Amino acid sequence: MKKICLVLISAFLVFSCTESxxxxxxxxxxxxxxxxxxxxxxxxxxxxxxxxxxxxxxxxxxxxxxxxxxxxxxxxxxxxxxxxxGLIDSHVHITEVQGMAYQQLEKNPELVAGFKAQMPRSYLYFGFTTLVNLGGISQDLIDFIHDQPLKPDLYHTGWSGASVANGYPMNFAPESIRFEITPNFIYLESEAENIPDQYDPADHTPEAVVKRIRESGAIAVKAYYETGFHGMADLPVPTKEILVRLQEEAHKNGLVLTVHGNSLEAHAILSEVGVDIIAHGLWNWGAYKSAPKDSLPEEIKSVLDKQIEKQIGYTPTLTVLEGERVLADRAFLDDPRLRKVIPGAMITWYRSEEGQWFAKELFEGYSPEEVNEIYGRIQAHGDLALKYLSDNGGLILFGTDTPSAPTYGNPPGLNGYAEIRMMHEAGVPLGKILASATVNNAAAFHLDSLVGxxxxxxxxxxxxxxxxxxxxxxxxxxxxxxxxxxxxxxxxxxxxxx
Ligand SMILES: [Zn+2]
Incomplete structure (x- = not known):
């Protein structure tokens, strides 16, 4: 009897849903x-x-x-x-305080506290409801974000990226602490002499590293292919074999592999390996660096074709260069939108002698015109590569690399809006921009059952x-x-x- 009643009730529900x-x-x-x-x-x-x-x-x-x-x-x-x-930015570094390196952080605790309290809201102000932190992060910072009343959903890649020993970006840290702050570094035989004895190579294989990254609650593994820039010495890079093992192990653990790389050499190798995602666009054209701004050399095209064929995620991060270029452009600090996302006291500090430290480091002795000329060409190359990928069915993933350096030129949230506008100027149709920041990112990072x-x-x-x-x-x-x-x-x- 009970059964019949249930059948009748559910039939009624179906009826009422379809008819009224x-x-x-x-x-x-x-x-x-x-x-x-x-x-x-x-x-x-x-x-x-x-x-x-x-x-x-x-x-x-x-x-x-x-x-x-x-x-x-x-x-x-x-x-x-x-x-x-809601928008997803799949390449941010919320661990940083825009415009400050370690020395400035130490000296200005109040500015840092004010900045950090506002930062999660600044991403939301420009519509970014999901962030993927693509580098090391601490549990303290994850907890701090979690405790904020208003914050984007945060995903990460573990306590550190899978940098190769003494490679990018661990090369930036002093030798005395770089291994300690990069618990997921990959052991390289070629660097054996430069790795402190307490580190057991068995704990730093791609397999051991990916396991640790998964156990930290990460959704992706971040690796790096970078030989150096701004006059750095030649840095060690992962071999193809390491990249393949990282990718296989990431997949076994339900994670995706995203790799830093913006040079032709990096994009060529990463395309050949077929990594899931390249965390930057291709603007560093190597032998073609003086190529005209309006045509794509065949070799660049063929690398991009491979990415299109394999549907490798391409993260344009056009604001990486722009965030440096604007340091030569004082008008940037006058943008009223900046006041929405950065506390006034911090903007005042950016204008100060101390706050201009990075601008001086990069551009001392260059006129704004010279800076625009140099950056304009590299940026035009990045734009061309992106347009080609967009026109030919490439998989574009929205990501800004906010901030890509200790520059104030990549403010939280506002930098995402700048990236959107730059993608548009580069010729990506509006529908593809929206897809890149929503469904594409969600699917690429396996978040599509939740968001996107x-x-x-x-x-x-x-x-x-x-x-x-x-x-x-x-x-x-x-x-x-x-x-x-x-x-x-x-x-x-x-x-x-x-
Ligand atoms: Zn980055």
Whole structure:
């Protein structure tokens, strides 16, 4: 008897759902009504007018038909507005304080504290609801972010990247501490004499390193292929065999491999190995560095073709160079948007003699025109490579490398907006930019069951925009509300409060 009743009840439910309005009884919900939705599910951003209902942290309903919503919830009128998935920046370093190296951090604890308290909100202010920290991070910093009332979802690559012994970026640290702060370094026989005795090679094989990285709660392994820049000595780099083992082991552990590299040499090797993701674009053209700004040498093309064929994730990080170039451009510090993401006291410090230390280190003796000329050419090469990849079906993953150096030219959040605009200027269509920062990143980092599109069951991370991001790149600076794990946040709540 009981069984029959149940069958009847479920039949009635099916009937009522198809024939009349869907009904939701909410306890902690949001109903965004009559909004233009760019959902992105299965990569489809075709806009449609409809409704989204969330309950708690999750999306409960996405559809054209207006549902019946009851209980405890907030209704948001979406008429004339656009709803997109929250943005994902898959290459940041939240461990850094923009514009400061170790010495300045020590000397300015109050500025550092003010910066750090604002930093998570600054990413959200520009719509970045998910971040992947691509380098070392400490449990203390993870806990600090976790404890903030408003912060993006944070993913990471363990306590350190899988740098080869004495290679990039551990070469930046003093020899006395570089091994200690790079617990996941890879042992190289060729460096054996320069590795302290206490480190057992067996603990620093690709297999041992990947295991440790997984155990730290990481979602990816970060490796590096960098022979040096800015006049550095030739640095050791991983062999092909090491890269292959890192990738195989990462996959066995459910992780992805993303590798730093921006030179032709690096991109060629990484393409051959077929790593999952290259964490930078290809702007360092080696023998072709003086090539014209408007045509792609055949050799560069063939490397990019291989990336397209293998669908290797390509992270343009166009703001890496731009974040240095702007140090020669005082107008950068006058941008009113900077005041939204960086505390005023810090901006004042950036202008000071002490705050200009890195600008001096890079550009002392160069005029702004000379800096623009040098950076303009390399940037144009990066733009060309990206455009080629975009035009020919490459897999573009949005990532900024914020900050890529101790420059104040890569501010949290605002740098993501700069990256979006630069991608647009380089010729990437708006739809591909949106995909790169949402579905593409989510799939590449195995986060697609959680984020990256507006779909039932996913985290309610969404942006309500007052302009259409498929028509105007400025839409990304016209954010009305940020919906963060189902909480509605007004954009202005996220800016610097002085
Ligand atoms: Zn980086």
């Amino acid at each position: 309005k869907k009904t939701f009884e909410l306890t902690h919900g949001v109903h965004i009504s009559g909004v233009t939705i760019l959902a992105g599910e299965n990569g489809d951003f075709s806009p449609f007018n409809g409704h989204v209902v969330t309950e708690g942290e999750k999306i409960l309903y996405v559809g054209e038909a207006e549902p019946k919503v009851r209980g405890e919830y907030r209704k948001i009128e979406g008429k004339g507005k656009y709803l997109i998935p 599109s507006i779909a039932v069951g996913k985290r309610a991370n969404m942006l309500l925009l007052t302009k259409n991001p498929m028509e105007e790149v400025e839409a990304y600076d016209h954010i009305d509300k940020i919906i963060l794990g189902g909480e509605v946040v007004e954009r202005e709540e996220l800016s610097v409060r002085e």
